[in-house]
Amino acid sequence: MNAKREQEIKSQPVYSLVPTLRKHLFRGHTVLSAPTGSGKTTCIPLLLYCEAWLENKKILLLEPRRIGVRAAANRMSSLLDEKTGTTIGYRTRFETRLSTQTRIEVITEGILIRMLQNNPELADIGLVIMDEFHERSIQTDLGLAMLLDLCTLREDLRILVMSATLDMEPVSKLLGNAPILEGQGRTYPVTIEHLSSTTQQSIPQTMTAGIRHALGETSGDILAFLPGAPEIHRCRNLLEKQPGKELILPLYGDLSHQEQDRIFHRDNNRRRIILATPIAETGITVENISCVVDSGYFRRPVYDSRSGLSRLVTLRISRASAAQRAGRAGRLAPGKCFRLWDRAEEHNMAEQTLPEILHGDLAPLVLELALWGVNTPDSLSWLDRPRKTNWDRAVQLLQKLTLLDSQARISRTGREVAELPLHPRLGLMIVSSKKHNLCWTACLLAAILSERDICKGKTNSADILDRLKTVDDFESGSDSNTFIDRQLCRRILTQAKMWFRGFPGKKTIDYTSVGSLLAYGFPDRIGGLRPGSNYHYLLSSGRGCRLKPADPLQGNKTLVIPQVDGEKKSGRIFMAAPVSLDNLRQDHSHLFHESELTVWDENSEQVKTTRDLMLGKLQISSRPVKTSHPEEIMAVFLKAIQETDLQCLPWSREAVNVQQRVCFLHHQTEDWPDLSNTNLAQDLTWLEPYCFGMNRFSQLKNINMKTILLSLLSWEQQLQLDTLAPTHLKVPSGSRLPISYAVPEKAVLAVRLQELFGLSETPRIYGGRLPVTLHLLSPAHRPIQITTDLGSFWRTTYGEVKKELSGRYPKHYWPDDPLKARATCRTKRNMNTPHG
Structure with a gap:
């Protein structure tokens, strides 16, 4: 030195x-x-x-x-x-x-x-x-x-x-x-300025405006932070629409070495605008950067342990990242940082970015540790221990892929897969391709799936066969696509050739076997077309996903879908390949299983038993069979009754009356059972003996609900029911009127006012302890008054009611003293006529 x-x-x-x-x-x-x-x-x-x-x-x-x-x-x-x-x-x-x-x-x-x-x-x-x-x-x-x-x-x-x-x-x-x-740094002071963005603008639009502002406010080169490559390309296009003398350089991980290294070479005659992902936050120093423009966003995959899928999410950076980015402007001299967000937003930003081990896919980590001889995270020291749900999900996936045994120990196949610097899914696909002599096809598929989409933005199709053909044409020199990303094609081929070393077979592509090959690594992402749709699919894992409606793959009955967004309702399919069920059954027979399924058929309103051929949660075929398990039929039948809130049962007027009267008594004391639909539906053990041998709603018409409800009472309660909660009351006019118990809190007697003349006290039930609620009616049966104190009504309100009703109903009897008058249900003219 x-x-x-x-x-x-x-x-x-x-x-x-x-x-x-x-x-x-x-x-x-x-x-x-x-x-x-x-x-x-x-x-x-x-x-x-x-x-x-x-x-x-x-x-x-x-x-x-x-x-x-x-x-x-x-x-x-x-x-x-x-x-x-x-x-x-x-x-x-x-x-x-x-x-x-x-x-x-x-x-x-x-x-x-x-x-x-x-x-x-x-x-x-x-x-x-x-x-x-x-x-x-x-x-x-x-x-x-x-x-x-x-x-x-x-x-x-x-x-x-x-x-x-x-x-x-x-x-x-x-x-x-x-x-x-x-240690101390040698950074220079950086002036922070916040440039508020509008919600109507996209991130590239906001960044373009920020860069143009920075060009007028500063000298020297500009480093701009964007979430990912798509935003970099859009921002570059927007800047180039108003061309200047500046040199615009992209910087992200998928660029070639030559393109990445351009940022280390200064152009003394032109200002540089470097559009970068978070790759430029740390680790490298770029000369002559005096200004940073920060979008305030980054992008990362977030793994959903429930679905086993990841989705790319654009998130706010942490305060630590914001400080790190701003510091890039002060490496060599005082600088300036323009932040494209309001100052107030910084209070809601996290202090540090959440470590990937807490939200990422742990399958590669679990397989590496299994190869290391560790099958539980407790065996090692961690700064942040992997979350149990994510760990368990990773173990389950690796066991499904046969890379771990039932004790979470690495299998022989798992050792082969772990030797490849790939996600276990892709590694298994390559290892499994040996027995079919399809290693080159598998290696190319793995390389394509390991990189960004080579056809993104250039096709409406998610068909991975298009990607294979693009790379194959590029290698053979027969490609005619002027928009092809040649650097990406070279990197894909470099990876594929590196993995292909040591594997048997020739460098030929078998397009007909692509779907079956992918199924080795993605058995949980085999999708079946949903009935009535051309582009909605159900995965064998039970998740839903969808193609673009115009995708040429639409209508294929079965797809293997290695790349799909992890949205909760229905993730978008990014890459897929068609596959025939015959090929799947030939190469992946272990994925299929038969099961006898007893279910409720809503259309025919009956229990049906079928023998189904299943691929995960996909139903491949189904045929009706007779079951020898009547208890299963009964369980499904009772469940169907339960889900109707018992409305499918034959509720006669008498049965409803018994139910309401018992509910009324239950409201008074818990010595009486709660026979409400809500309570009865919680456990249908009481109904089971009466449904023996039934499997359809139409058979329920033969049961007597009144008898069943009474059987739920003790013998003593059955004897007391009519006494404590009578069905009718006889009023002074001689009429025997029904009592309504529709509302458990009270018993209601609807009666015409004239039929109560001479009665000074409100009738009582429940052993004389409760007054009935009187709904006093006009001769036309319209409500006049509601009361539980008939005596008070006669004394205070009757006079006003008489004035109104005597004018409206002059043919009826309206005495001055209702307590001395004879009760009647007739008019004056017919009062002397004997009651029939």
Whole structure:
């Protein structure tokens, strides 16, 4: 290292911590918290790799993203005036630059996990540095848990955790109360300005306006943060509609190395506008950035453990991320950050981004740990323990895929799949393709599903066969699609060829077997067309999903659907392949099972028993059979009765009368049973003996509900019923009138006023303890008064009522003293006529 480079390292703010850091690492694990721009990523490894306690062992530097891996390795190599791959090397999924001289190896967390599985002791490694730890991917947490497990055997292995924004106290505690070093940054002040956005504008529209504002307010290059690649492309198109001299550069994970590396090369004649995803938040330094425009959003997949599906969700960033993004404007000089949200909104933003291990798909993690020899999360030390529901769901999926046995131990197939750097679903598809000599087809499918959609925005079809043909045409040089993403095609082919090594067969594609191949990895996402629809499907897992109505795949009876959104009601299908039931039954017979099902048929209103061929929760075929289990029929029949709230039962007038009278008595005292429909429907054991042998509603007409209800009373209660709650009352006119018990709180007697002349007290029931509620009626049976105190009515109200009724009904008898008058139900003319 020449003097200039050495001075450059010494000038970094983190340099002052190195003596203390060396002492701490000599004793054990250490935690380092230092702001962005302090030099920790590139300087710390260079200042440690010659330490005597390393005993010539290597340093692993972990970066969460491939662009960060290459940038860190290239930067450190330049400080040593060496080519990358000499003292400093790196490894990613697609590229390796190492040599026998390499002492510092920069890798992603996924590479670390593969190294641990292949070389569990990491015998040639003395220090693992976990950089940008605050990003907290599932692989970050898994890698740390496995390293700590390894440290129980290798006391000489050291771990150094570095972060710019994370609260390091919990990390220190996890590492055995490791010392925390806090460094200073070399950032310059950044002025924050909030630019309120309107709800009518999309994120790209708001960002475009923000960038144009920033161009007029600042000089130097602009770094703009957007949620994902779609917003970057739309924003770029909007900016290019009003072309200027600025150079617009996209930055996201799926770009080629060459395209990503363009951001490291300045153009002294043009201002740059870099449109980036959160990939630019940490890990890389972009020269000449003096302004940041922040949309305030990021995008991540959220896993629903109930459905087993993930959906992409656009969310507000945390306050820590907002600070990290703003800091990018002050790396080299004072800068400015324009935030595209109101200042008040920051109070509702989370302090830190939720770690992926708490909301992500845990199937890859569970399989890796099973290969590691761990089948319960309690066996390892975690910063955040995986949630039990997500863990259990992952175990269930892996067992369904036959990668774990019933004890959650890894199977032989599981070991093969775990060797592939793929999601277990895709790994199983490749491993299973060997027996059909379809390895190249499977590898291409896996590569296509591992990348962003190569046909997104270019077709209305979700057919994965279109994607296969696009890649195949590109490889053969026969593609005529001018809109094809050639870089993406190359990356897909590179991955497929890498996985294809060591597998038998030729590089040919069998389009007819695609659906059946996909079913190996996605047995829970085989979709059957719903009756009456051309584009709504029911998955074998029981979830619903849909194609676009214009999708050419619509109408196919069966699809395998590897990519579908996890919306609660009906997720949208992004990629699918048609498959025949014959192929599924030939290649996946274990997915099918027969079951005898006894169900209620609403159309015929009867219980039916069928023998169904099922694929998960998909009914493939059904035929009626006679069942030898009458108890099942009875249970279904009673359930159907219950769901009608007993309205299907033959309620005669007499039965309703008994029910209402008993309910009235129950309201007075709980010694009497509650025979209301609501209570009776809760448990139909009382009805079961009367329904024996029945299986349809039409047979219920033969039962006598009055008799059944009376049987629910004791013998004493049956004798008391007519006395305590009589059906009728005889009034002074001689009429015998019915009492209504429709409302359990009271007994109602509707009677014409004239029929009560001479009666001074309100009639009583319930052993004389309760007055009936009198609905006093006019001669035309219209309500006049409601009372439970007839004597008071005669004294206070009758006079006014008489004046009104005598004028309206002059032919009727309206005496001055109703208590001395004779009760009647007739007119004056017929009063002397004897009652018939």
